[in-house]
Amino acid sequence: MMTAVKHMKWWGWGNEGVGFHHEDKPGFAPFVLNAVGLDLLKATKAEEPSFADLRVPASNAEASLIEALVAVSGDEYVTTDDMVRVIHTYGKSLRDLVRIRNNWIERAPDVVVYPADEAEVQGIVSAAVAANAVIIPFGGGSNIAGSLEPLPTETRTVISLDLGRLRLVLGIDEEAGLARIQAGSQGPDLEKQLNDKGWTIGHFPDSFTHSTVGGWVATRSSGMQSDKYGDIADIARGLRMVRPAGVVDIRPVPSASTGPSVREMILGSEGRLGVITEVTVQVHRTPEVREINGYLFPSWEAGIAAMHEISESDARPTVTRVSDARESGFSFATGKAKTGFDPQKVLMAYLKARGWDLEGINLSFIGFEGSASHVAYEKKIVARIVKKHGGLGVGKGPGVLYDQKKFDTPYLRDFLLDRGAAADVSETAAPWSRLNEIHDAVYAAANEAYEQIGTPGWIMSHLSHSYHSGACLYFTFAFVHDGADAIAQYDVVKRAIQQAFVDHGGTISHHHGVGREHAPWLAQDISPEGVALMSGLFATADPKKNFNPDKIITY
Numbered sequence: 001m002m003t004a005v006k007h008m009k010w011w012g013w014g015n016e017g018v019g020f021h022h023e024d025k026p027g028f029a030p031f032v033l034n035a036v037g038l039d040l041l042k043a044t045k046a047e048e049p050s051f052a053d054l055r056v057p058a059s060n061a062e063a064s065l066i067e068a069l070v071a072v073s074g075d076e077y078v079t080t081d082d083m084v085r086v087i088h089t090y091g092k093s094l095r096d097l098v099r100i101r102n103n104w105i106e107r108a109p110d111v112v113v114y115p116a117d118e119a120e121v122q123g124i125v126s127a128a129v130a131a132n133a134v135i136i137p138f139g140g141g142s143n144i145a146g147s148l149e150p151l152p153t154e155t156r157t158v159i160s161l162d163l164g165r166l167r168l169v170l171g172i173d174e175e176a177g178l179a180r181i182q183a184g185s186q187g188p189d190l191e192k193q194l195n196d197k198g199w200t201i202g203h204f205p206d207s208f209t210h211s212t213v214g215g216w217v218a219t220r221s222s223g224m225q226s227d228k229y230g231d232i233a234d235i236a237r238g239l240r241m242v243r244p245a246g247v248v249d250i251r252p253v254p255s256a257s258t259g260p261s262v263r264e265m266i267l268g269s270e271g272r273l274g275v276i277t278e279v280t281v282q283v284h285r286t287p288e289v290r291e292i293n294g295y296l297f298p299s300w301e302a303g304i305a306a307m308h309e310i311s312e313s314d315a316r317p318t319v320t321r322v323s324d325a326r327e328s329g330f331s332f333a334t335g336k337a338k339t340g341f342d343p344q345k346v347l348m349a350y351l352k353a354r355g356w357d358l359e360g361i362n363l364s365f366i367g368f369e370g371s372a373s374h375v376a377y378e379k380k381i382v383a384r385i386v387k388k389h390g391g392l393g394v395g396k397g398p399g400v401l402y403d404q405k406k407f408d409t410p411y412l413r414d415f416l417l418d419r420g421a422a423a424d425v426s427e428t429a430a431p432w433s434r435l436n437e438i439h440d441a442v443y444a445a446a447n448e449a450y451e452q453i454g455t456p457g458w459i460m461s462h463l464s465h466s467y468h469s470g471a472c473l474y475f476t477f478a479f480v481h482d483g484a485d486a487i488a489q490y491d492v493v494k495r496a497i498q499q500a501f502v503d504h505g506g507t508i509s510h511h512h513g514v515g516r517e518h519a520p521w522l523a524q525d526i527s528p529e530g531v532a533l534m535s536g537l538f539a540t541a542d543p544k545k546n547f548n549p550d551k552i553i554t555y
């Protein structure tokens, strides 16, 4: 079957043949040994999972429904092939990776269909609902919230509806700065089509290379340049979503006073309300200058205070990011070996001479885009604020490295799993007034959880997106797991972190969505009445639970 739709490895992140390597990063092995007690130099690497060993539940698809799908999309684009069904079973969370590596597939989609256009999506939706089947829209399969998996108890036919053939930028309204993009377009493809005409979307999640604009909308995604360009909730102005009775068409107006926002109901709906086929997004002229500069702060509190002050200033950087000392240590440890002059060594010697605690450095990246004069103006404002908080600018070098490395880091989880360590992330957003409290509470909760599971664990954090009233804090955690109990151990740590978020004024997710992973905390986040409103929406819009049932909430 040749659909020309790009998929990730069935067992892990990213492209076949690409992975994380540490041999060229001399600081990495000592760092991991110190962090979680795993000796990479001695660790045995697990064999790459073999598809032949995987037990894939047989397809349960009703023959008449398959016939109906073939009548809509053609034989070539409807498949019950085991490999394709496995690729469409999970996202890429730690839980997903552990399950797939351990042969834990309770339920896979019965059939995968690749429609060519919106009319075919409508045909599939109508056929599926008429047969009381389940439809799970599939973008890039990169979510980490358990948003894709069929329910293990599902007895009806489960259709994974892959949007991968809908990948065109359909047109740009140059006067308005709006681009119509088909929902299955993956980041690099759509950005190239925009760049070729002198535009950019300005949305760059770390999963950019393998996620789609429809998936971004369906999960309320946020990219690293959101400070300037907004989250996808700001960027996506217009939408088309196929429902059993027709298409919801939200026209791309800049703002509207038309009752509760249907656009907002669709944002973050994770496939529960219908299939998004097209998104009209705000686009911007590719900037004359694009720079990411590095800064160092002597403490986490100083870094946070500086980001806060920048958010209140006249500067509007694209990226404001500051890592705590632990995460900064991680970043330094992933630096490549240098022969000859090593600027990092020189810098460390300089800082030491000036009395900096080298273990306590907080590394920050701030991005600037626009005309040369605008960038110069913003950089001046930022430099003054950084200095005021005891920080130091270290130029473009670290920023260039960060920009190059950011899409490689996702391969790290598979590298660690291959060697017996589990790593994952949790992220939240909270008011500026609560950020330090949340940071400390999450560290305490994670460390308590590590004690409970009886293994040394690691946690590190960075501020990743700033807003007027607060920011997103992003935590990465890792520990050497117990083999068979990896998921149970993971649950203890993940639960502790999520609970610390809600207990200290943060949300359960700033940009990864709810799925099944974060659903247990939703009522604590948006209140039971908030959940009741949402249940009402889903129950009315989808009374027979044909659309991705039991994601976000169970009712």
Ligand SMILES: Cc1cc2nc3c(=O)[nH]c(=O)nc-3n(C[C@H](O)[C@H](O)[C@H](O)COP(=O)(O)OP(=O)(O)OC[C@H]3O[C@@H](n4cnc5c(N)ncnc54)[C@H](O)[C@@H]3O)c2cc1C
Binding pocket: 013, 091, 092, 093, 136, 137, 138, 139, 140, 141, 142, 143, 144, 147, 148, 163, 183, 184, 204, 205, 206, 207, 208, 210, 211, 212, 213, 214, 215, 216, 217, 218, 219, 220, 221, 222, 223, 224, 269, 270, 271, 272, 274, 275, 276, 277, 410, 511, 512, 513, 548, 551
């Ligand atoms: C290593 C890594 C890094 C990540 N970094 C970021 C980041 O920086 N920022 C961020 O926001 N997220 C990040 N994520 C999470 C993930 O990439 C996002 O949730 C992304 O938006 C999912 O898009 P997708 O196209 O892969 O959707 P999928 O994973 O295929 O689907 C996600 C959900 O959306 C639904 N859906 C998908 N397409 C449609 C559609 N057309 N119509 C209706 N429903 C649909 C699916 O049914 C599912 O419920 C990261 C994930 C990983 C593994």
